[in-house]
Amino acid sequence: MDASWLMLSTVIAGLALLEAFLLGCQSWEHRRSARKRLQAGFDHSRANGDSPRVALFAPCKGLDLGLKENLRPLFCQDYGNYELHFMVESAEDLACPIIGELMAEYPHVQSRLVVAGSTTDTGLKVHSLRAATRDIAAEVRRLAFVDSDARPRPEWLSMLMRQLDNPEVGIVTGYRWFVPERPTWTNYLLHSINATAASLYSPKGLNPVWGGSWAIRRELFDQTGLHDVWNGALTDDLV
Secondary structure: OHHHHHHHHHHHHHHHHHHHHHHHHHHHHHHHHHHHHHHOOOOHHHHOOOOOEEEEEEEOOOOOOOHHHHHHHHHOOOOOOEEEEEEEOOOOOOHHHHHHHHHHHOOOOOEEEEEOOOOOOOOHHHHHHHHHOOOOOOOEEEEEEEOOOOOOOOOHHHHHHHHHOOOOOOEEEOOOOOOOOOOOHHHHHHHHHHHHHHOOOOOOOOOOOOOOEEEEEHHHHHHOOHHHHOOOOOOOOOO
């Protein structure tokens, strides 16, 4: 019995080490690929208004930590042809005053606030997305989505759109990257869990679409009937 348990423990430990090694290799490849792209520079020519029109949707609820600092970059994207749609459950939501302040501060960015109302049979975020995407302007050719706890860089939207310039790409997604601001075990633990999940994405194979940062072509959104598929769903990115 002791020999069997020793063998089983050895096998389990070996598999764990193999998994850690493979994840390490994939993380290194991600690092190499990302550094290569950053060193190649980024074409900011999409800052003009000749690019396909994008509708950017940001559902909000309550006061996320640093909410104003998170939403401000959405008004400062270097993509020159986009509109902003903020969604809340009610006009009394604590996020409304902050959204209103930013809309007044950046009047040159077309934006609107959608009051989606409450729901009993669908996740609130999904319900808000359905309310905001019910009537999309005809000139909108691409849809982008971002969570209110994200703080994207100015080139974030342009980078998503650049991937959609490839005619073989219909949907593109990003993923969050938590950076510990305080040297605590909880911060380090969250960062480690997040980094492990992020490393599972790869250039090949089946990758999930993360609802916190993604974009889709308008024609694909319509063809798949995603607005109706969302009806009754708990989350937006697991359908």
